[in-house]
Amino acid sequence: xxxxxxxxxxxxxxxxxxxxxxxxxxxxxxxxxxxxxxxxxxxxxxxxxxxxxxxxxxxxxxxxxxxxxxxxxxxxxxxxxxxxxxxxxxxxxxxxxxxxxxxxxxxxxxxxxxxxxxxxxxxxxxxxxxxxxxxxxxxxxxxxxxxxxxxxxxxxxxxxxxxxxxxx
Amino acid sequence: xxxxxxxxxxxxxxxxxxxxxxxxxxxxxxxxxxxxxxxxxxxxxxxxxxxxxxxxxxxxxxxxxxxxxxxxxxxxxxxxxxxxxxxxxxxxxxxxxxxxxxxxxxxxxxxxxxxxxxxxxxxxxxxxxxxxxxxxxxxxxxxxxxxxxxxxxxxxxxxxxxxxxxxx
Numbered sequence: 162x163x164x165x166x167x168x169x170x171x172x173x174x175x176x177x178x179x180x181x182x183x184x185x186x187x188x189x190x191x192x193x194x195x196x197x198x199x200x201x202x203x204x205x206x207x208x209x210x211x212x213x214x215x216x217x218x219x220x221x222x223x224x225x226x227x228x229x230x231x232x233x234x235x236x237x238x239x240x241x242x243x244x245x246x247x248x249x250x251x252x253x254x255x256x257x258x259x260x261x262x263x264x265x266x267x268x269x270x271x272x273x274x275x276x277x278x279x280x281x282x283x284x285x286x287x288x289x290x291x292x293x294x295x296x297x298x299x300x301x302x303x304x305x306x307x308x309x310x311x312x313x314x315x316x317x318x319x320x321x322x323x324x325x326x327x328x329x
Numbered sequence: 330x331x332x333x334x335x336x337x338x339x340x341x342x343x344x345x346x347x348x349x350x351x352x353x354x355x356x357x358x359x360x361x362x363x364x365x366x367x368x369x370x371x372x373x374x375x376x377x378x379x380x381x382x383x384x385x386x387x388x389x390x391x392x393x394x395x396x397x398x399x400x401x402x403x404x405x406x407x408x409x410x411x412x413x414x415x416x417x418x419x420x421x422x423x424x425x426x427x428x429x430x431x432x433x434x435x436x437x438x439x440x441x442x443x444x445x446x447x448x449x450x451x452x453x454x455x456x457x458x459x460x461x462x463x464x465x466x467x468x469x470x471x472x473x474x475x476x477x478x479x480x481x482x483x484x485x486x487x488x489x490x491x492x493x494x495x496x497x
């Protein structure tokens with residue numbers, strides 16, 4: 162059972178710590194939702210317009226990679242990055258075609274590597290940075306961006322739970 | 330487009346304000362996800378084990394009511410409250426049987442009334458309260474509880490988007 166206290170955390174400024182607590186809780190529930198799934202279950206398509214659970218996991222990691230670039234590097238993803246992440250970001254036909262054949266560890270390893278980079282970068286920043294408008298996108302601040310990362314993850318986790326309940 | 334800044338808000342202590350910004354953003358996306366749905370769409374069952382979109386909206390409001398009781402009144406829901414909220418909380422057969430026949434405004438009015446009560450209560454509390462363990466449930470604090478309210482909402486919003494995409 163993940164901790165059910167949202168609090169500042171050691172190693173982060175106060176508001177970043179609370180944010181990390183939320184990011185962490187959300188991730189724990191995602192990992193719990195896919196625990197034990199086999200490759201064929203990760204590749205299963207519920208219907209022709211669905212995304213596989215594997216593709217949704219790849220999407221969660223890719224969204225986090227994009228927001229690392231936007232918030233920590235304050236730039237748009239490069240052409241190479243966009244190409245690498247495109248199937249996972251857009252899902253749909255490209256995701257259905259390209260994201261398959263992987264064991265669960267393929268997805269969870271990428272989630273882990275991605276999250277390690279996020280936490281290392283957040284540990285070097287402070288609450289003033291967190292709440293300032295982003296230079297490249299002043300219509301959002303980094304706090305919203307990282308809220309959105311776990312918000313999008315939770316939304317897809319809801320779909321993953323629904324899809325998992327219908328695996329044969 | 331809802332604001333994409335998470336910041337302290339006037340009328341609340343700082344951390345409560347950021348929490349309210351997240352609660353508000355999540356709610357705006359839920360309302361956007363159901364905008365314009367007719368009664369028969371709110372009552373549509375995708376398959377025999379699904380919940381209708383209407384029942385999911387009722388669930389979101391009921392979960393918020395429960396956490397009002399737990400965090401603001403620091404008590405378990407009463408027998409009468411449990412009975413009133415049971416179908417929406419448990420969903421499944423009881424929800425499928427009891428929650429139907431309503432227009433969208435039935436659900437959105439209840440969401441609005443519930444949220445007004447939440448915000449009024451949060452405006453009277455402070456960040457020390459938010460982060461202290463709950464007296465009746467010290468394994469959680471109020472910040473987690475209210476994070477969980479929007480986390481559960483977002484998870485079901487993900488399902489609502491999926492279900493709405495498959496309405497005929």
